[in-house]
Amino acid sequence: MKQLLYVLIIVLSVNHAFANDNVRRDTVPFSYYIVPSALITYGIITRFSCDLQNFDHKIDDKVQQNIHRRYKFDDYIQFVPYVGIYGLDLCGVKAKHNFLDRTLVLGTSLIFATATVQGTKYLTHIERPDGSNKHSFPSGHTSTAFLGAHILFREYKDVSPWIGVAGYGFAFTTASMRIINRKHWFSDVVTGAGIGILCAELGYLMLPVWHKLFKIKQKDKGLAIMPIITVDNFGIGGIMIF
Numbered sequence: 001m002k003q004l005l006y007v008l009i010i011v012l013s014v015n016h017a018f019a020n021d022n023v024r025r026d027t028v029p030f031s032y033y034i035v036p037s038a039l040i041t042y043g044i045i046t047r048f049s050c051d052l053q054n055f056d057h058k059i060d061d062k063v064q065q066n067i068h069r070r071y072k073f074d075d076y077i078q079f080v081p082y083v084g085i086y087g088l089d090l091c092g093v094k095a096k097h098n099f100l101d102r103t104l105v106l107g108t109s110l111i112f113a114t115a116t117v118q119g120t121k122y123l124t125h126i127e128r129p130d131g132s133n134k135h136s137f138p139s140g141h142t143s144t145a146f147l148g149a150h151i152l153f154r155e156y157k158d159v160s161p162w163i164g165v166a167g168y169g170f171a172f173t174t175a176s177m178r179i180i181n182r183k184h185w186f187s188d189v190v191t192g193a194g195i196g197i198l199c200a201e202l203g204y205l206m207l208p209v210w211h212k213l214f215k216i217k218q219k220d221k222g223l224a225i226m227p228i229i230t231v232d233n234f235g236i237g238g239i240m241i242f
Helices: 002-017 030-046 050-066 080-090 099-124 140-156 161-180 186-213
Strands: 222-229 234-241
Touching (some): 050 186, 080 161, 161 186
16 A cells, blocks of 8 residues: 555645645635645546556555455544544634534535545446446545545644644545455545545635625524535434534
8 A cells, every 4th residue: 555655645745834834814725736636637547548547457456466354444434534523622622613614614525525426436437346336436435534634634733733644544544445445446545535635625615605605603603404415325414503
């Protein structure tokens, strides 16, 4: 999984470089979009490049030769960053945004990510390495994990950069396990990571829109109802602000 580790190091390096910038509180440097755009571009190019597709198959061949056991915990650890997004604040570690704003960002981001991932899967019909179906590209688990990790980073980067490192670590592990379990090609998880990070940023971009549309103020109290959507499930959630 050395290639995935390189991807993680690039993400952490760029994010850390801009973690303490002097821009306005809600202004995001353009550089925040470079890494996810590059990751997504890699996945798109792979669809048209025999060399990159062969690279995918070489990695899968290595997995088949050296790893004979399949693991299931990637279905669960993808959500660990989400626990941190809310759990740390409940434990007294103050997040950048309040509970309602974080939930609006997270819900919006998940809607964007789910639409992008599921739409792309059904348009491309790429077969999974294990041959179970043709919904391989991109990786929904990886998208979900990196989306949560990036929001965790954005919310707590002013407290400690290590919180973001931990979140990205779980996302990296999720991506690695999708390859080890032969559910995704390398290009699938790279693209999924890019989609997750980019959709998280889109969630933050939409936050002022929701404030204006629903006339939400920072100290508003009451009940908020919103859809809860991931790449595999959907439902309706309620949030009571006291």
